[in-house]
Amino acid sequence: MAGVSVITAAAALLVLAGCAGDRSAVREDVALWCYSTLADPECYTEPDPTRRTGFLGAVPTE
Numbered sequence: 001m002a003g004v005s006v007i008t009a010a011a012a013l014l015v016l017a018g019c020a021g022d023r024s025a026v027r028e029d030v031a032l033w034c035y036s037t038l039a040d041p042e043c044y045t046e047p048d049p050t051r052r053t054g055f056l057g058a059v060p061t062e
Helices: 002-018
Strands: 030-035 042-044 055-060
Touching: none
Parallel strands: none
Antiparallel strands: 030 042, 030 055
């Protein structure tokens, strides 16, 4: 019975991983990509592909 649970969990993870999308594409109309942290938000000039959660938003160029 435990084998079925492991297989079900693995299948669910594969489905959810497909929904994550590709955030690695750099857009010219965005100046900063900001993510939440335990302290103050951190912003970068390119999207951070390692951060799957905590995306706050993007600051557009002027």
